[in-house]
Amino acid sequence: MESRDRNSLIIQECLVPMNNLNDPPRWNILPDERGGGEGSKWNYALLVPMLLLAAFRSIWTKESQREIREAKVKYDEDLKAVTKDLERKYRESLAESRRTAAHVELELEKERQRVRGYRQALQSQSQQLLEERKQLQREHEALEEEKGELARYGTAGALFRRALERENEWQSKAMAVLREFETGLVERQRVFCSVLLPRDRRLELEKNLLVRAAKEPLAAELNMEPGLKDIFKNDRHCADVLNTDERKNGSLMWLYLRYWELQVTLQKHKRALESLQPKLK
Incomplete structure (x- = not known):
């Protein structure tokens, strides 16, 4: 209307x-x-x-x-x-991004400090092992020289060669034991370098290796237990993420294994000489 x-x-x-x-x-x-x-x-x-x-x-x-x-x-x-809501969300997102960036930077600094400490410890241990290896090399050279002198004595040289042959079996068993420890150390380092495997698995492997070193006569003769503890504490070297060769992990452990192998060789010659002492008298 x-x-x-x-x-x-x-x-x-x-x-x-x-x-x-x-x-x-x-x-x-x-x-x-x-x-x-x-x-x-x-x-x-x-x-x-x-x-x-x-x-x-x-x-x-x-x-x-x-x-x-x-x-x-x-x-x-x-x-x-809408503008007010977007501005609020932008400020919140910016604040959250700044907090996240600060936290990440702090964690990166901690990791850098940790890596720096590991590197220094590894360098120190490597230097120590290098000195020990040089000393062992000198002892080995002296033993080889002594072996040569014994060989020049004729009968004594023959006795020494036979004594060394008798010790070959002991050396083979000793090297087999070292290979078992090497396998265990490679597995331990693989677990240590893996981001998927739990820490308890690594601790269990380390415990088993230490128990084996305490029970094995050869390990006691080579004094392997301190070396194993040193490896567990300081060997943190891992190969590239895409690496598939487990033997590329670890650094300190390979120096110790080589050192123990040279000790086995040295012990073989010492055992042969000790077996000849009553006959030479």
Whole structure:
């Protein structure tokens, strides 16, 4: 009803300027004098659609402008809300990124310090083993020289060679024991270098090796237990992540194994000489 009254009012406002009494008679919309008023019906028949179209256009324009204003206000409010939310999330993300970066930097510094300590310890142990290896080499050379001198004595040289042959069996057994320890150390180092295997597995392997060293006479003769403990404490060398050769892991353990092999050779010659002492007298 309000819309119909508004349209009637607009039509009346549009009719007023069209019937201006100040204009000549022929310019106004008047009844047809000859037709008894029939001409005015045709005039109003053309005028009413035009007035309705003008009214509809006016109403539609006002409604459209109002809706545009409301949509713009709502868009501005939504844009402010989204912008505020994005700014909050950005600040939170930035703060979290800074905290994460600081934590990672702290952990990296700890790892650098730890690696530096391991490197220094390994260098110290390597230097010590190198000195011991030189000393063993000198003893081996002296033993070879002594062996040569015994060989020049004829009968004594023959006895020494036979004594060495008798000790070959002992040497083979000793080297077999060393190979078993080598296998255990390779497995221990593989577990140590793996990021998937648990720490308890490594500790179990280390315990078994120490128990074996305490029970094995050859290990006691070579004094292997301190060397094993030194390996477990300081040998942290691991090959490249893509490495598939387990024997490339470890560094200190290989120096000790070579050192024990030379000791076995030295013990073989000493045992042969000790077996000849009663005969040489």
